[in-house]
Amino acid sequence: MPAAISPYRVSARDLMHRPGEMRERSLEFAAPEQLGVGAAYVAEGSPLTIALRLEGLHDGILVTGEVDATLSGECVRCLDPVSRPLEVEFQELFAYSPEDAVDYTVHDDHVDCEPVVRDAVVLALPFQPVCRDDCPGLDPETGEKLADHAEQRPREVMDPRWAALEGFRAAETDTD
Template sequence: MTTVSNNPFQLDVREALRTTGLPQHLTTSGPAPQRLGGEMLGVAEGAPVEIIADVTNLGESLLVDATLHGTATGQCSRCLSPLEEPLELHVSDVFGLSPDFITRDAGKTGTDDGDGEDDFEPLFVEEDRADLTQLFVDEAGLTLPFNPTCADYGRECDEGTPEPDGISEEQAAAPDPRWAGLAEKFGTTDEGGEN
């Protein structure tokens, strides 16, 4: 089943709700409802994306296994060259069919170590739809580099771009002015030479 949607992240799961056991194959496409990724690299809001998903009815919940195909655009954080890279994100999660559905009993862990377990909120099917938006937003944040560079994608930065530590070759060759006094007192040392 293939559909074009104003929000491809919202899967129509009505058919899966009627059938248990066998997964329902869904494909949706349309504009991304919001940006995925950071400021330097991401799928822009409104950019075309395609979602391919398998939805399995587990009885009191649906297992959604989905892959997003799109294009991440942005710029290199070093040379500011434009980046345009194919992006594939995969998510898998369980959506409850009623408020009685519980996927994790944080109250019985016996510890409260501040790891966020107690803040967990299960996902639910609402109006016959499974909304994958937050799952893909989170996955993009974990997958895409915060400060992307050309090297991340097998390319070299434009000629003349400073080294990663911000020091150019000319700067590296110049003596450090903080040690000028010591250099005068003890003399300078050339490679292979004497003091």
């Protein structure tokens, strides 16, 4: 059974060894696998749109692109689901010969953008996603969402090591 052709693979045949030539391509497909792990990721099967500009150079193909995807995950404060658009830009040189290559090469007149897109998307994912910037999170004692109970104030928890000093505070208020 032949290996499946990667949806990230783009033909560069018409740009090979033609410095100054430029082509634009657009790729749209469902993510073949999840990008990223942890609190934020791009889910497997979610739509990816990749706008590419391929430029022929003397030593390779310069690929510049923008990835549009949907970030999924869980708010690290209140554990609600998080879903929002993610836009990431990247630029990478695919060298013609492996000797000139820093990281990527042109293979069989094609460039495979998968590792470049994966790296760009994963590095752009937030380490600690929140549902909104002012999310108050969960009550540490009850575990209830503080946003659902706006009138409820967090209780002050006294460190038992300072409890002996509480008597001084009471004595001060009595003398006033």
